[in-house]
Amino acid sequence: MPTSTSIHPVLDQAPTTESFRKATLRGLRKNQKRVPSKFLYDERGSKLFDAICELDEYYPTRTEIGIMRENVSAMAEAIGPAARLVEYGSGSSLKTRILLERMGEDLATYVPVDISKRHLLESAEALAEDHPAVPIQPVCADYTASFELPESPRPARRTVGYYPGSTIGNFPRAQARAFLSQIADTTGPDGGLLIGVDLKKDVDVMTTAYDDAEGVTAAFSKNLLRRMNQELNATFDLDAFEHQVRWNEARGCVESHLRSTIAQSVTVAGESFAFEEGETIHTEDSHKYTLEGFASLAAETGFEVESVWTDDRSYFSVQYCTTSPDLA
Ligand code: AVJ
Numbered sequence: 001m002p003t004s005t006s007i008h009p010v011l012d013q014a015p016t017t018e019s020f021r022k023a024t025l026r027g028l029r030k031n032q033k034r035v036p037s038k039f040l041y042d043e044r045g046s047k048l049f050d051a052i053c054e055l056d057e058y059y060p061t062r063t064e065i066g067i068m069r070e071n072v073s074a075m076a077e078a079i080g081p082a083a084r085l086v087e088y089g090s091g092s093s094l095k096t097r098i099l100l101e102r103m104g105e106d107l108a109t110y111v112p113v114d115i116s117k118r119h120l121l122e123s124a125e126a127l128a129e130d131h132p133a134v135p136i137q138p139v140c141a142d143y144t145a146s147f148e149l150p151e152s153p154r155p156a157r158r159t160v161g162y163y164p165g166s167t168i169g170n171f172p173r174a175q176a177r178a179f180l181s182q183i184a185d186t187t188g189p190d191g192g193l194l195i196g197v198d199l200k201k202d203v204d205v206m207t208t209a210y211d212d213a214e215g216v217t218a219a220f221s222k223n224l225l226r227r228m229n230q231e232l233n234a235t236f237d238l239d240a241f242e243h244q245v246r247w248n249e250a251r252g253c254v255e256s257h258l259r260s261t262i263a264q265s266v267t268v269a270g271e272s273f274a275f276e277e278g279e280t281i282h283t284e285d286s287h288k289y290t291l292e293g294f295a296s297l298a299a300e301t302g303f304e305v306e307s308v309w310t311d312d313r314s315y316f317s318v319q320y321c322t323t324s325p326d327l328a
Contacts, residue, residue, distance in 0.1 A: 159188065159191050170285060222241065232269045233270070
């Protein structure tokens with residue numbers, strides 16, 4: 001039951017089980033087996049990810065929240081009045097709260113986009129309670145595919161993307177470029193993008209963030225096997241795989257894998273897959289950037305980095321990028 005009139009009906013463009021099946025089979029047939037990381041975020045995965053964000057080892061969330069709190073006035077000023085704020089992968093919308101507390105009334109509308117419908121709705125309802133004056137227009141979609149945005153219920157002066165969490169790190173460079181270009185297309189001229197970008201640092205700090213002592217990240221990762229068992233009739237034995245993390249210097253990313261601890265064969269959607277002992281399924285990349293590296297990537301997509309905020313250890317950055325006001 002809707003709890004608030006400020007929440008508009010969900011625009012439902014959720015990916016189907018069929019798309020999960022197709023992508024999974026395609027990935028498992030490769031030499032280096034892999035499954036796209038967006039499938040980690042079913043309802044249980046989204047909850048586990050929230051738990052990751054509270055781990056001592058997982059510095060990005062805490063650091064980004066600190067940067068947001070400290071600089072929210074400057075961020076609000078950069079975004080300007082009456083913007084339409086579109087958040088890609090809104091999850092629990094925790095960081096958005098910092099923005100909304102500062103600029104709530106100033107926003108034309110808030111459009112959270114997330115792949116997990118339940119999570120999307122719960123977060124929207126919680127936000128609406130605290131910010132009844134801001135229209136909320138939830139969109140359930142895989143934001144890496146093209147999707148429709150609802151029309152703003154109030155005139156918006158510009159569209160600003162919000163992409164926190166260094167989720168851009170999930171993409172290899174070419175895909176990151178394509179995705180930023182897609183956001184630039186969505187915002188159009190005189191648009192903005194407030195984005196969280198994790199920075200390169202000590203390798204131990206970066207890898208430990210994905211390999212916590214409590215095993216929450218391992219559970220998050222293995223949830224993918226559970227999900228395949230449930231939705232694709234797969235036969236994964238969760239005890240016969242372990243979570244493994246590697247820093248890949250050449251690609252500049254932390255890689256997460258699920259490593260088969262024995263030689264085994266597993267069925268997924270009727271198809272059989274052989275695993276050698278030690279063979280892995282690559283589940284996720286978390287790319288790390290230098291400030292220069294991100295600025296040059298953004299420049300290839302029609303965005304220009306206008307402001308950069310960091311913490312005192314330069315672990316993480318929040319950056320405001322703009323598209324030119326006078327594109328075609
Ligand atoms: C949500 C993609 C930013 O890569 O840091 C955290 C996901 N996976 N721990 C990241 C994640 C395991 C996270 N992103």
